[in-house]
Amino acid sequence: MNWIYLSPHFDDxxxxxxxxxxEQTHTGDEVSLWTIFAGKPVQYPRSPIIDELHTRWGSGLQATDMRMNEDIQSCRLLHASYHHLNWLDCIYRVDHQGAPLYPSQDSLFGKLNEYEAAFADILAQEIEPLIPPQAQVVCPLAIGNHIDHQLTRQAITKIGRDTWFYADFPYILKNQAEISNYIEKDWIAETYPISESGFQAWIRSVLAHRSQLSSFWKNTQKMENDFRQFLQIHQGITLWHSHSIH
Ligand SMILES: [Zn+2]
Known part of the structure; x- marks a missing residue:
């Protein structure tokens, strides 16, 4: 089988x-991780969220290069290939006057800026021809409502092919009760057990995204505990499969 995981950002x-x-690459499946908003800005708008995140990540203006390298390492640990698309992360996107569309932490998890009303259509047109017909596409549910996660889901929905969906981690930890709001009634859930080796590889693949960890966890032990607890509760990782009418 050939799997394509759509990752709005490098770590998703x-x-x-x-x-x-x-587990999939270990049994011989081919897996590729496609980061949609992996573009490198030519110019940086002045915005509080950029300053805050670049400081937190310890990256300064090298953020995209640094995160790209982290992803390459992470994919290597999972025996997956990677593909970096050239769209900008929402923190770097601006209107025609150069004003940032999403300048604050709150704006990252809110409504799409009107300026981007047609963006999901454009994304769909760009992404569709890149997907091989036999590939199994796996897309975020957009739990947590991050702008770029919403756009990824909207684009794949517009493409209208059979799709698998995953719950966005770690946003799912805080929004577990809401998960049914993100799942269509006729979708089929499939839970895949994860071996101890798979668990260890999962942790290593997340640790490879080291600039990102402080956004979510105080230390690596707390991070590992969250993943361990998640697996104990869910008995594996669940994907939901949509059945397209097309
Ligand atoms: Zn993300």
Missing amino acids: AALSCGGLIW
């Missing part, structure tokens, strides 16, 4: 599905 697929990706 590893965070949400790293253990499953390892």
